[in-house]
Amino acid sequence: xEEGPALYxxxxxxxxxxxxxxxxxxxxxxxxxxxxxxxxxxFVDTLQRLGSVPPxxxxxxxxxxxxxxxxxxxxxLARGLPYAWQREDPRRAAGFMHVxxxxxxxxxxxxxxxxxxxxxxxxxxxxxxxxxxxxLIDEVETLGSNxxxxxxxxxxxxxxxxxxxxxxxxxxxxxxxxxxxxxxxxNIPKAIDRAVRExxxxxxxxxxPAAAEREKIMLSALGGxxxxxxxxxxxxxxxxxxxxxxxxxxxSEGMSGRALRHVxxxxxxxxxxxxxxxxxxxxxxxxxxxxxxxxxxxxxxxYLENFQGR
Amino acid sequence: MxxxxxxxxxxxxxxxxxxxxxxxxxxxxxxxxxxxxxxxxDQLRSLTPLFNLLLAxxxxxxxxxxxxxxxxxxxxxxxxxxxxxxxxxxxxMGLLDELPADATxxxxxxxxxxxxxxxxxxxxxxxxxxARITLTDAASWRPERPEPGPDVPPVPEPAGADDGETSxxxxxxxxxxxLxxxxLxEETARPAR
Numbered sequence: 001x002e003e004g005p006a007l008y009x010x011x012x013x014x015x016x017x018x019x020x021x022x023x024x025x026x027x028x029x030x031x032x033x034x035x036x037x038x039x040x041x042x043f044v045d046t047l048q049r050l051g052s053v054p055p056x057x058x059x060x061x062x063x064x065x066x067x068x069x070x071x072x073x074x075x076x077l078a079r080g081l082p083y084a085w086q087r088e089d090p091r092r093a094a095g096f097m098h099v100x101x102x103x104x105x106x107x108x109x110x111x112x113x114x115x116x117x118x119x120x121x122x123x124x125x126x127x128x129x130x131x132x133x134x135x136l137i138d139e140v141e142t143l144g145s146n147x148x149x150x151x152x153x154x155x156x157x158x159x160x161x162x163x164x165x166x167x168x169x170x171x172x173x174x175x176x177x178x179x180x181x182x183x184x185x186x187n188i189p190k191a192i193d194r195a196v197r198e199x200x201x202x203x204x205x206x207x208x209p210a211a212a213e214r215e216k217i218m219l220s221a222l223g224g225x226x227x228x229x230x231x232x233x234x235x236x237x238x239x240x241x242x243x244x245x246x247x248x249x250x251x252s253e254g255m256s257g258r259a260l261r262h263v264x265x266x267x268x269x270x271x272x273x274x275x276x277x278x279x280x281x282x283x284x285x286x287x288x289x290x291x292x293x294x295x296x297x298x299x300x301x302x303y304l305e306n307f308q309g310r
Numbered sequence: 311m312x313x314x315x316x317x318x319x320x321x322x323x324x325x326x327x328x329x330x331x332x333x334x335x336x337x338x339x340x341x342x343x344x345x346x347x348x349x350x351x352d353q354l355r356s357l358t359p360l361f362n363l364l365l366a367x368x369x370x371x372x373x374x375x376x377x378x379x380x381x382x383x384x385x386x387x388x389x390x391x392x393x394x395x396x397x398x399x400x401x402x403m404g405l406l407d408e409l410p411a412d413a414t415x416x417x418x419x420x421x422x423x424x425x426x427x428x429x430x431x432x433x434x435x436x437x438x439x440x441a442r443i444t445l446t447d448a449a450s451w452r453p454e455r456p457e458p459g460p461d462v463p464p465v466p467e468p469a470g471a472d473d474g475e476t477s478x479x480x481x482x483x484x485x486x487x488x489l490x491x492x493x494l495x496e497e498t499a500r501p502a503r
Binding site: 008011122 | 311381405
């Protein structure tokens with residue numbers, strides 16, 4: 001009997017789109033260049049149109065790689081993609097399989113390979129339903145690690161074999177299941193084996209949000225806080241584009257959308273005693289987050305090591 | 311959905327194997343919220359004498375049991391190799407609709423040799439609602455599998471191919487390719503020694 005953590009979770013999109021589902025929320029929460037979302041949607045349409053083209057003719061892989069810093073929405077985009085695609089035409093149906101990458105590793109010799117092969121067998125089973133199946137493999141570098149960087153002294157050959165199993169299974173899936181669409185994500189594109197990188201049709205960068213996008217994210221976060229706090233003063237400052245608000249949007253450059261939202265959690269924490277959140281709370285929170293980041297950069301994230309070495 | 315699972319008969323008594331076969335079939339239907347899983351289990355358990363014979367004589371087909379509905383075909387293979395892996399995990403059914411009470415459920419018991427009339431009659435008696443149960447010759451059963459795509463990309467049409475004319479060179483090449491293909495097919499068809 002096969003045991004262990006579930007290799008994936010499965011969801012079906014069909015009929016009337018559920019705009020209140022977590023998938024819809026994921027898609028809508030990502031404030032990014034609209035061209036990026038549009039490219040993803042058109043990619044799926046293109047794959048549908050090329051459905052009868054032999055994959056070898058175009059080197060078609062039916063896979064896209066999303067890369068970029070953490071917190072910029074790669075996973076959310078991938079999770080929301082089948083929802084958004086099905087929403088465009090409710091006569092469509094789509095399946096979504098979110099692979100639990102962490103469940104694909106084993107301490108047993110050959111265990112990792114077996115799990116990868118089992119995963120792809122189950123992808124094939126689900127694909128045999130005939131509907132477009134979106135398969136999200138998050139942090140793909142853990143599965144398709146750069147084999148040049150795998151130490152044979154510290155890793156048994158299993159690590160190598162697991163990458164090989166992944167590559168061969170991908171090839172087989174492209175040949176046998178033309179309705180499968182792979183979406184890979186990574187924060188560390190360099191850690192991905194070149195053979196994996198070449199097995200995607202193209203890669204898209206999901207960058208940190210630009211100034212206008214950051215402002216939208218901040219307003220969205222304020223909207224969230226408005227359930228528990230009076231955020232009117234900050235919203236008014238944003239509407240009037242007062243200097244403090246503009247300074248906030250400028251000084252948050254380089255932050256991911258997720259980090260920016262967390263600033264408002266800290267602002268709410270700072271404002272715990274009061275019923276409203278002011279622009280000063282937000283500014284203080286942003287300053288604290290920035291100071292923390294600077295501190296971590298200076299320490300190189302090695303506090304524990306320094307302590308032990310003392 | 312098409313899926314295949316397996317059970318290693320060598321690890322269990324015949325009674326346990328038969329119970330696992332029946333339970334697997336009903337678990338598959340239960341995963342789709344089919345309301346009549348209990349009666350289907352009873353139908354299968356009524357075939358215990360037949361399964362006993364198939365296990366003892368190793369005349370169960372490969373697969374031995376196929377549970378089929380309009381959109382699903384789950385096959386169960388019986389392995390006799392002690393080292394083979396059991397896999398009776400029920401496939402995730404999240405992409406399929408629930409099976410309504412009036413859904414047509416077919417269960418085929420596949421055999422490699424003809425069974426005694428009394429056992430065949432047992433199947434006939436079990437073949438009632440809710441599940442249709444049939445005794446099927448394994449040789450006549452073929453899973454429906456999609457044709458794999460060609461390994462070689464199609465050769466692009468040469469310029470001027472639209473005029474419908476074939477040059478002598480093209481004709482010779484086509485003949486040569488046909489000859490090579492036939493030779494390959496003959497070699498493939500030849501039994502392995």
